[in-house]
Amino acid sequence: MEEVSIGILALQGAFAEHQSALNRLNPSRKLNVILVRTPDDLCQCDALIIPGGESTTIALLARLAGLFEPLKEFMKVKPIWGTCAGAILLSQAVVGAKKGGQELLGGISTKIARNGWGSQVESFEVPLELNGLEESTRSFQAFFIRAPVVLEMFPPDESPITVVARIPLDVLPPSLVDENMHEDDPRTVVALRQGRHLLTTFHPELTEDDRFHRYFVEKCVLIQ
Numbered sequence: 001m002e003e004v005s006i007g008i009l010a011l012q013g014a015f016a017e018h019q020s021a022l023n024r025l026n027p028s029r030k031l032n033v034i035l036v037r038t039p040d041d042l043c044q045c046d047a048l049i050i051p052g053g054e055s056t057t058i059a060l061l062a063r064l065a066g067l068f069e070p071l072k073e074f075m076k077v078k079p080i081w082g083t084c085a086g087a088i089l090l091s092q093a094v095v096g097a098k099k100g101g102q103e104l105l106g107g108i109s110t111k112i113a114r115n116g117w118g119s120q121v122e123s124f125e126v127p128l129e130l131n132g133l134e135e136s137t138r139s140f141q142a143f144f145i146r147a148p149v150v151l152e153m154f155p156p157d158e159s160p161i162t163v164v165a166r167i168p169l170d171v172l173p174p175s176l177v178d179e180n181m182h183e184d185d186p187r188t189v190v191a192l193r194q195g196r197h198l199l200t201t202f203h204p205e206l207t208e209d210d211r212f213h214r215y216f217v218e219k220c221v222l223i224q
């Protein structure tokens with residue numbers, strides 16, 4: 001059986017947790033997990049995960065490793081999943097970037113707010129409402145740690161955006177709900193797929209529930 005190689009960008013952040021989650025899966029094809037630190041590592045990958053951490057630092061370290069341009073090229077042809085800081089890097093536009101700016105790979109048609117839930121809540125845990133994951137009726141307990149917030153989903157040029165998970169308004173910490181927020185508000189969208197790319201603003205790798213990892217492998221990587 002032909003193997004498939006999934007890279008995890010391992011410059012900073014929660015890459016080891018993603019590695020453990022991938023190693024727990026038992027997908028329909030054999031998985032080879034590669035920690036990516038150089039352009040040569042990236043060349044061996046069929047898909048990539050960019051973990052949570054600090055988006056500015058990850059971008060800077062990627063630039064220093066000579067990985068930034070190769071990552072942009074990679075994203076044009078192969079699937080990438082960005083979690084939290086990784087979700088910022090995948091977005092087309094960001095607000096709240098650090099002084100000096102934030103380099104983006106920009107392959108997903110979203111505008112995202114860095115640390116967008118504000119300083120009042122550094123982190124929180126809520127059950128999500130899912131769409132298209134296995135056992136979707138069973139909610140997913142998600143950790144948000146200084147998470148970004150999706151502000152806008154642009155009408156895409158090519159592939160449409162599929163919302164994969166939302167935070168129901170009634171479980172959002174009250175300090176984060178404002179009176180203009182409605183059920184379809186982009187700010188409630190915490191996981192979305194565009195083509196073969198996946199974006200999650202929380203940390204699926206910090207739970208034992210591997211459904212998002214399975215979703216990425218089956219729906220973004222192995223799909224023809």
Ligand SMILES: NC(=O)CC[C@H](N)C(=O)O
Nearest residue numbers: 052053054055084085146
């Ligand atoms: N948990 C995370 O990945 C936090 C992201 C971080 N706030 C950033 O801007 O990069």
